[in-house]
Amino acid sequence: MTPSTRTPSSEADNDYNLNVMNDTVLEVSGLKTWFYTRRGIVKAVNGVDFALKKGECLCLVGESGCGKSVTALSILRLFDSPPGKIVEGRVLYGGVDLATCPTAYLRQVRGKDIAMVFQNAQSALNPVFTVGDQILEQINTHGGLSHSEAVSKAKSLLEEMRIPEAERALRMYPHQMSGGMKQRAMIAMSLSCDPTILIADEPTTAVDVTIRAQIISILHELKARRNMSIIFITHDLSLVSEIGDRAAVVYAGKVVEVAPVETILKKPAHPYTVGLISCLPDISTDAERLPSIPGSAPNPIDVPAGCPFHPRCPKVMDICRTVEPEFCQLSPVQATACHLYDTGVKG
Amino acid sequence: MSSKVLQVKELKKYFRVTAGLIPRPLGEIKAVDGVSLEIGQSEVLGLVGESGCGKSTLGRTILRLEQPTGGEIIFNGMDVAALNKQELRKLRGKMQIIFQDPDSSLDPRVTVGGSIEEALIVHGVADPAERAGRVAALMEKVGLEAGFAERYPHEFSGGQKQRIGIARALAMDPQLVIADEPVSALDVSVQAQILNLMMDIRDRERLAYLFVSHDLSIVKYMSDRVAVMYLGKIVELAEKEEFFKNPLHPYTEALLSAISSLRPAGKERIILRGDVPSPLNPPSGCRFHTRCHRVMPICPQVEPEFKQHAPGHFAACHLYP
């Protein structure tokens, strides 16, 4: 049950076999995506490691600007290529490194093996086409079905999303649907080719609490029924506890901690995770004052030397200012990048 | 019991929707449809609801930024709805508002000192040196260096901009501040900073808040009492402890159950059917009946009365006759 085994020198084939044995479907190691702009190099993703197992939901947690969305885009290389570039690292899927593979192969993977759902359904859906047309377009991109088969598949997808009157919904335009329905239609679209992995980028942020509950329960069902793996990106820790199996905490473009959700909430290791959790107004702490983390997140153009969290860390040590901590295993299930825990066991 | 800072009675705000060059009425959006509530001195009333429920409109109508269609607003004993322009302007300093979006709440072409100073200018503080002094004091009160008064909003972070917004609201020593989702647009770690600041100010200045939010865990932290709004009406109102321990209205139950940390022990997660109905065409009888998981035959027929069911605990639901 080891989450991430980083073995930089092994062959891709070896890794593939390892993955199959470990039930890992996606492995991201040492990923760095930088954007070269006139103002400087924006190090949006600066060292991300995690592994996704079959049928599990891994939450990428972090505040705004920490690089979690860019990480998701990097998996499928969906960012603009100048100015962005994957400068280092690997994204292993099915034995192939998606970071360096040819675009033609990547296009086959997109949508069919790995699908993505975005935060703002309003802007992700094309306003001049009906929802049905858009789902059909997705189905037809990866081919194989006759028109009537595709239509009935689209209808059953909408029904799976618990959208009432699916026939009618197929003919509706995005602006005729409510926010929650649009979000669900977008999820339906992403499922149209039965992907193995679903990347959901803050799908519930723009949506009301009660609709959020609907969408979370839909995602639960998807996980169970289709044995689908989900990468769930969010800034909301309470959501993590509802849907996640494991969580990876991201700060300034680096993953600083990976652990099962229970562990993250009860026994967080990294000081940032500790701070983040204690900031939450929660039923159990009826505290007089909410603890908060002083300062604010660094600008990705200007990341501090050493550990990026050191200017705000309550437990900062001298070494933190100069040396970047390595990602190491604290236990078989928990790994973190922090000098407090330099166990010497490399993760 | 200290006197009430704010009393709202059967407040209504309807928007007429028209179409065409010569306006043809299509209907009315009953954004606020008969809301009654009270806020005591130094009290924080949390107002919870989802988008479209009218909570923002309620805040603005109370401040008479929108003209009420009906009902009464009584601030410190004065009927706000009946005031003329002059009197209203004098009152403006005492009832203030903090906005959700730090980027749009400050004029980008005005220095932050200028934004804070505006209230002082409008209310006749003529001496520029005195204004500068008061602005400096206000900035320090919200945790910002006074020397930053010359800077422009784009030079500050989201959390700092919210602080400036708070300083602006405090300029004329208000007694009531309507906080319209003040931390929703901020990062989690910064949210805590701003909430702490708001509580400190409440304690020091003896300020009352109408704290509007969709985030129940924040409301739980900040409020003394909590009210829930749905499609223009208040459906439940209670003291905080009572509210979270013993919710009466099914909608409240659903809201609480959507957040795992607030879900009462042992209960299942409640998923509501369907989407929020359009405020142009609210459902008959109890407006919540189309999504209610405990709906009864009487619900679509008759609108339930907003009544007290336990000391200080009000709800509008046929489950509790």
Add this chain to the structure above:
Amino acid sequence: MTEATKAPRRISSGFNSRLAGYYWERLKKNRLSLVGLGFIALLALLGIFGPLFAQDPQHTDFNVKNLPPLGFSIQESIYDIKTDSFTTTTLPGRPDHPLGTDSKGRDMLAMLISGSRISLLVGLLATGIAIFLGTLIGVLAAYAGGWVDNVLMRFTDIMMTFPFFLLLVLIVFILGPSLTIIVAVIGLTGWTGAARLIRSEALSLRTRDFITASKALGASDSRVIFNHMIPNVISLVIIMATLSIPGVIMAEAALSFIGMGDPMSTSWGTILNTGQHTMDTAWWVAVEPGIMLFLTVLSFNFLGDGLRDAFDPHSII
């Protein structure tokens, strides 16, 4: 944000040198717009100080007519009655008329300089009138809303369809051609586009929280309009003005070209007009003002683009 500074004695609330500096830094990064700005500045300097150094553009001297620019020469063929043949002479340019002369012997350089004055003046004045009217109507319509907005916008629609060219011809017919008329007509009919755009910008401004905040503080309507709405619209106004000026200059040139302008003036359009007839014998008379127009319009466009990017808070510069 780390230097601690003392609290100021007076609050400077609106536009101050800090903000100007910020925008200037942003504008500077766009090389093309700096080039445009430089050219316009040069033109302005020429227009102001040029006439002090150049010759009198109105001075006609038929002895030096049709001289080419310095460095060029032109062949003239003159028919000699006595010999019933053409004698061809080559006429070179002269340093005292570096850009040549026209068919009446007027110095091209002097005419171009005085023309630059006219073009810039006309451009600025007519644009100024148009933008001023447009801003007033646009902001008023947006702020007042309701029937005021309706009436003002329908009025704008009607003015938009107004055939300004016909109006111009009519007035010129009655009063004779003149630049003042051109400026007035362009100004009084050109405000409609500005009004529309500024109104829509003001409408979106009206819903922004800081406007509500001002009202919540008790600010009067006029304070909201003049201290908040107008300053936020100004950047759009400046951009629109900068990008309208070339259109106005071209309009004036075109009108002068077809004869609506004062034939005695030396606006570039008028020079072009006289030059079009002598394209084969004195091509420079048409080409030079043409080049000037081209460069001027280009410069304003570059500058306008740069300003638009500099003022837009969302563009990353």
